[in-house]
Amino acid sequence: MYGLNKERKKEMSQTTEHNSKAWDKKVEDGVRYTQSVTHEAIKKARSGEWSVGVTADRQVPRSWFPESLKGMKILCLASGGGQQGPVLAAAGADVTVFDLSEKQLQQDERVAEQEGLELKTVKGDMTDLSAFADETFDLIVHPVANVFIENVRPVWKEAARVLKDKGTLISGFMNPVLYLFDADKEDEGKLEVAHTIPYSALEEEEVIEGETLEFGHTLEDQLQGQTDAGFVIAGIYEDDFGGGRTIDHHIKTMLATRAVKLKV
Incomplete structure (x- = not known):
């Protein structure tokens, strides 16, 4: 896995396993990001009226997608729910x-069965897309999820590998400034700097069963990481939690990018 030693690989697999179980629990608890789309949304999508999000509040601009999706091979990466x-x-x-x-x-x-849709599901770690051959997909949709892995650059490399030439990667991710502040204090309406970036829950907090482990990656790893993997960033916007957090009143804490794979 990109030159990591055996001990580091084991740590990463343990983090993935922990977060896998934590997300299973989130489904059981019915949290927001596990709630499926409605029948009405599917009905509209069939008639050509649709949108999707890769951050918490805003929808991806329709112009970031081709006019028609018919026949396009799309990978929804770390995008279950x-x-x-x-x-x-x-x-x-x-x-x-x-x-x-x-x-x-x-x-x-479940949604596919209820709505008579054809889609495939594959379980795995977003840093390892070895289940797919090179240049398999036309488009990747990757909502905010790399916050749950320790090293984001392998995600960009694997995304570039499985995308066709001039394929598009639409991804959402956290502005690392979010992880500077004490979460408990923020819940009280106070912003108190308590951490450094890059942020790792493994270093800062006790690992709690059933709660996800999160990692605040640098913007260099998020943005330059994409370009180093062979992408050209063709669009960007910011988002937040819809005003639901104290920090929302001061800065946008999510970003989304549209990146195009170009062979050199």
């Missing part, structure tokens, strides 16, 4: 949903 995948499938795409959580994938499978 019955949200993006079923909508894109209803719009005519050949969709594969890839996620580390079995129960999140079951949400996609």
Whole structure:
């Protein structure tokens, strides 16, 4: 795995396993990011009226997608939960949903069965897309998820590998400034600097069963990491939690990028 030693690989696999179980629990608890799209949303997507998000509040600009998705091979990367995948499938795409959580994938499978949609689900770690051959997909939709892995650059490398030439990667991710502040203090309406960036829950907090481990990556790894992997960034916007957090009143803490793979 990109030259990591055996001990580091083991740590990463343990983090992935922990977060897999934590996301399964989130499904059981019915948290926001595990709630599938409605029948009405699928009905509209079939008629050509659709949108998806890769951050918390804003929808991806329709101009970031081709006019028609019919026949396009799309990978919904770390995107389980019955949200993006079923909508894109209803719009005519050949969709594969890839996620580390079995129960999140079951949400996609349930919507597909209820709505008569064709889509595939694959369980795995977003840093390892060896289940797919080179240049398999036309488009990747990758909502905010790399916050749950320790090293983001392998994600960009693998995304570039499995995308066709001039394929598009639409991804959402956290502005690392979010992780500067004490979370408990923020809940009280106070912003108190308590951490450094890059941030690692493994170093800062006790590992709690059922709660996700999060990592605040540098913007260099998020943005330059994409260009180093062979992408040209063609679009960007910012987002937040819709005003639901104290920090939302001071800065946007999420970004989304549209990146195009160019062979050199």
